[in-house]
Amino acid sequence: MDPESTSSSGGHALATLLREQGVEVVVADSTSDVETAARPDSLLLVAQTEYLVDSAQLDRLAAAPGDLLLVEPTSRTRAALAPQLHVGAASPFNSEPNCPLREANRAGSVQFGPSNSYVARGDLVITSCYDGALVRFRSGGRTITVVGSGSFMTNGSLLRAGNAALAMNLAGDRPRLVWYAPDHIEGEKSSPTSISDLVPDNVNWVFWQLWLVVLLVALWKGRRLGPLVAEELPVVVRASETVEGRGRLYRSRRARDRAAAALRTATLQRLAPRLGLGPNPPSAGVVTTVSERSGADPEFVSYHLFGPPPASDTELLQLARVLDDIERQATHP
Template identity: 45%
Template sequence: MSVPVSPTAAGLWRRSRAAVLVGLLVVVTAVVGALIAGGEKPGHYLDPADTSLGGAKALARLLAAQGVRVDRVDSVAVAESLGREGERVLLVAAPWSGGFDEAERLAAIPGDRVVVGEQPYFDVLAPDIVAEEKVRLRSREPDCDLPAARVAGSAFLGGRTFEAGGTSCYDGSLMVSGTVTAVGSGEFMTNQRLAEDGNAALALHLLGARKAVTWLVPAPVPPGGEPVAGPGGRTIEELLPDNVPWAVLMAAVAVLLTAFWQARRLGPVVAERLPVVVRAAETVEGRGRLYNARRARLQAAEALRGGALDRLVPRLGLGSGAGANEVVAALAVRTGQDPGRLAAVLYGPPPSGDAELVALAGYLDEIERQVREH
């Protein structure tokens, strides 16, 4: 004999079934995520074992496919022991936190050395190369005779620029002096940028010239100081179970799904008029006052020049990867102005005072006006 379900029980099931479905979805997602993860822990910026956008596992796999052995190390002692094998490239990629003595030991390791970005004791790691000002990251042309740069073509470079008696490429953001190569930024080596332009070709030619690469990454350091070691010399991060990050992620997913479920019950979002309309001119003026209060003339000049170049390059019929020489030459033809003055305005040193900054802004406006009229 069938027993009818009471209206109260039926209503309770209708109200709770959404929560039950969300719970089941969270459980299934957690199980699938744990199976996919396989216990692998996240890495760090320019880490050859990291698969995130900022990591460099894709580059490490390309090197391995070409027969180049990649040894990931996080200590100077291991790098020294590998350096005695010979025929290796020492890569100091991510910002390294070693001391002066360790920097001297790294500099004494024989073989080629590639130093990426802003590193502590850069003058020790690259004694014949001088670090100069910063430039923004963008696609740049090599404009040099370095074989690796000629083969790669345009690459996503910028950051720190350098000066030395060696070979300068990509507007000074790549410098080769003897057996030392300095690169202003390692963004072109990351998983996110490796497939763009000639980034992969440039990275492979810089690191694949030898049979092996000693890839130095920083040791895990907590915000308070030295790595905290637990039983057996392992750090706290190594003692944590591998599934802890996934448990936190699944909890976040559950919270988001619950919020989405509850938000649907509240009905559609009601559009309201803003009490105040902020004009674009006021926003620009406010940002200018912030620059002035911080005396950030360098940042203000970079913003003015970057914005002007973004508007001028398409009007001149040039591509996004056009170099400084191409832009200056095209502007000189279009406006009839002196190329040297144009180069100083668009790519010169930052203004030393407010008057020079105002003059720079006015001259950039004048250049844009002449390009629009011609």
Template identity: 55%
Template structure:
């Protein structure tokens, strides 16, 4: 009678183990399929806050044929007379020969956040200006006027370089310009932040991004993540391990954990212990923010935001806390390429007059920290 009793006892345990294995396997598969996709700034495949997968998905849902080109050759091959070539992350654009090949591709242009040098290559009709961008369009361009308020205040502004060009239109204080170059329409945007996953739902960012990038039935998205022909130097030893090895290791860990759970022994009943009250940091920050809001202390809130941003920026710039404002402005302008006047206004300017201005200040400070971190 002893052997059958043991068999009956062991049977339910084995069934429980297999059920746990099946549930864990399904959960792992769902987690893997829905996990965030890593990527760099404006990577159309990235679901990170700085990526642009959300805009890519919205465009395709609206019937726009979006071609993600990883090389100049792929971008040129996909372009035609009726397409729109979206070019961004110009700091990773290749040498002169490939640049010339890309510039000769047919179709209209949407050049996003080009530097002074790259603006001269792809948009010779404009120059980088030393003016402040605005959040309101203030122009007659249909795409900008229908979008309304948008966050383009953290990048470049542009001005007309040649009086002979036709159809020049400037919006958002010069952060968005458009002109005709022969039979081609060239649109230049000084900031790409409004197109990212993290900022797309704010104000009219999504509308502006869709209006600009979705104006053609076919869009070629060229956002190089590194120079062509060069491999990334950020790979770690874990990146060199084949993917199948990782899965085998995790399966072994799961089996060991289940066996430990099955064969483990309780040492006794759990002892209830009264813990002190813990206040999360997020609740403290929210409470302080609501206190500022109730007292309309925009000046103190702005001062707190700017002080915290400087504390994080100074080590990245190689400066100490004794650095004076001109040194900080010069270093940030050199690092980000933003006009010195814009940097000075952002970090040391007057207090915001309204809560909307305070929100835009916080967003602009976050943008400049991101630019310093990625460079």
């Protein structure tokens, strides 16, 4: 959903189409940029909310003027910016709008992909389309629109069905669009230093000497090899087939808790020896060490390494992406 990205998961195509239709698209890189650009007649689009972990930051976004478009919000972001909603029960996906919302009816059939569905808390009146994948309501003098998936707005999906029409109808609802899709936690570096940058210069010559020693030992040992012995190998099963089979079993049983536990356990097993934590380290020690090495918020690290299981497939995918980011930042500070 990065408006400058031209990859299949980026939002450059949508941003370009909106500008061609006369919509002023303002790309915000921080919460301060959002507060500067937002106006009562503007629309604030918030995506990639897995990087919004600071409660004060979410409060500032909630106080920004203008209407709000939330794209695939996490439970934390939804509780801060749209507390009137909660995730509903899973139901067969319906690509037809089946609602009176003009923007949805003009777009017609839409391919959302994996998506959350939302229902209202209490007696709040909402407009629900596509079996709850798109909802809209009024609160605090502003119009709030929430979509359970952002894939239909990306470069790789705009040409499918009525995806482009719905994306433009929602994002182009106001003459000014403030697009905020953070790609890192605000306050930390977006491109961490690589491990090679931390190696002293005088280590290079030691490395090349060791490499030469290993080569000489290999040549010396290689001269003593005996004749080859034929041996029948067991049946070889590709690792990818095992992973895919296990994933299909988890999916067929809706075992998001076990899938999340497997992802977290694998991440901890890789992190512990690389951070010098030893076997079976306490969770508090892991959170403290990872936070110090990556610069991430301890609450953010604890929530994703030891938090509750995800409530939907979308949140499971978000957990996998965040765990990958945590491991990369902690091992390559």
